[in-house]
Amino acid sequence: MGIKRLLKSCTALTLLLVLLPWGQASARPFDELMASGFVRIAVYKDFPPYSFINDAGEPAGVDVEIARLIADEMGLELDLFWMLPDEDLSDDLRNYLWRGHVLDHEHKHERLSGKKVADVMLRVPYDKDFNYMRGYIGEGVYAYQNDLVVMMSPYQRETWKLAHDTQRLEQVRTLAVFQYHPIGVEMETVPAFMLTSVFNGNLRKNVRHFRSPEQAFLAMTEGEVAAAMGMRGELEWLLNQHSDERFKMGDTTFPAMGKPHWDIGIAVREADRQLGYLVEGILEPLVLNGELQEIYQRYGLTYEKPAFFDF
Known part of the structure; x- marks a missing residue:
């Protein structure tokens, strides 16, 4: 998923948002959006505990509830736009926010012509270096690579964590123990890259x-691995689903990671800053008054206020 690969991609210098010849999808001006009666907010598909379809067949998750709050405060109907993650964040921003996906998606509102794009995208890493990344375009000229989008309004701080089987590892004080015990991780993510690189590759x-954090976690419950590594929210969700005291969250820190913590926010098109400021004005009080924390707690998750609010 793009969000999980942002830091690895930055390291590899492969995060590129290129102005492709076929250009942007049709975007809605702010006045047209407000007059339409609905706001289209993008969330990731099959991404519990943030956005998924629950057992009752209804959209659920932290980001789904945040999207509902935004729409309600705007006085608009919510049109959830389900995203399928691509190779990295650049692809997701291009496919769902400014150019449109090569494959059309089904949506409740079909009054927009051309490829469908979201008005607001949730769960976007708030990363100024990425937002203002410049790249060489030829003839001695450098230009902003991400000039079509703007990241703003951080509403949560995320981090990498490790869950372990206490019957095999009572505590995990250092990653060095995985020279002797197997550990599961989602493929092509920052932890996968880090675990295969630290200690001179001895791990x-x-x-x-595995293809997902859930598969890595299930492998731990079945004894295939002694621990699983992933994002804190996903691991907390999986621990809550299994409710077995044998499996616990570790306190291990990961200094080998270039960026073990990061803020999560929204993204809008550069031309839609007015909409972004409106959403920012909705989310900021929810962060400060504890309402967002209550949403996270309902899903059994730890809520950490973004570093943006450390003042």
Whole structure:
């Protein structure tokens, strides 16, 4: 998923938002959006505990509830735009915010012509370096690579964590223990890259790669691995679903990671800053008055206020 690969991609210098020949999808001016009666907010599909379809067949998750709050405060109907993650964040921003996906998606509101794009995208890493990244375009000229989008309004701080089987590892004080015990991780993510690189690659033989954090966690419950590494929210959700005291969240920190903590916010098109400021004005009080924390707690998650609000 793009959000999980942002830091790895930055390291590899592969995060590029290129102005492609076929240009942007049709974007709605602010006045047209407000007059339409609905706001289209993008969330990731099948991404519990943030955005997913629950057992009752209804949209659920932290970001779904945040999207509802935004729409309600705007006095508009919510049109959820379900995103399928691409290779990295650049692809997700391009596909769902400014150019449109090569494959059309089904939506409740079809009054917009051309490819469908969201008005607001949630769960976007708030990263100024990425937002203002410049790249060489030829003939001695450098230009902003992400000039079509703007990241703003951080509403949560995320971090990498580790869950472990206490019957196999009572405590995990250092990653060095995984020279002797297998650990599961989602493939092609920052933790997967880090675990195969630290300690001169001595952990590599014990790193097991899975298609999702859930598969890595299930492998731990079945004894295939002694621990699973992923984002804190996903691991907390999985621990709550299994409710077995044998499996616990570790306190290990990961100094080998270039950026172990990061803020999560929204993204809008550069031309839609007015909409972004409106959403920012909705979310900021919810962060400060504790209402967002209550949403996270309902899903059994730890809420950490973004570093943006450390004042």
